[in-house]
Amino acid sequence: MDRRQRVARLVEHARNPRHRGVIRDADVSMPGGSPECGGSVVVYLKADGDGGIAGLSFTGQGDTISQGATDLAIEKILAERMGLEDVLGLSYDRFIEEVGRDVVGSRTRNATLGLSTIKNAVRKYRRDRGVRSA
Secondary structure: OOHHHHHHHHHHHHHOOEEEEEOOOEEEEEEEEHHHHEEEEHHHEEOOOOOEEEEEEEEEEHHHHHHHHHHHHHHHHHHHOOOHHHHHOOOOHHHHHHHHHHHHHOOOOHHHHHHHHHHHHHHHHHHOOOOOOO
């Protein structure tokens, strides 16, 4: 995928997010970011009870990078059927490469806002249930 295609994909996910919305019976709703720093999101996580993810979505506002990358992160997690442990093991650097380092430029914090908030939601879920990392 060339730079033009990566930009188009990010813009498309920001304008038409596939995973935007509230999960009413979410186990965790985790806020992240701040509008002054490019964006804010709330991640909604519903676990399946066996270490898997039954639902994952977000709401938020901000720039194209923060909103598009949040949607891309959720899409990746759900498409690859990642479990809670898998999410915690995701590399921020590798995610930036997937989004496009040349597209994100110096705004890596905006690009990783969603992934960071998703990881915090997983940590909160595990903490609230007394689960320790393997």
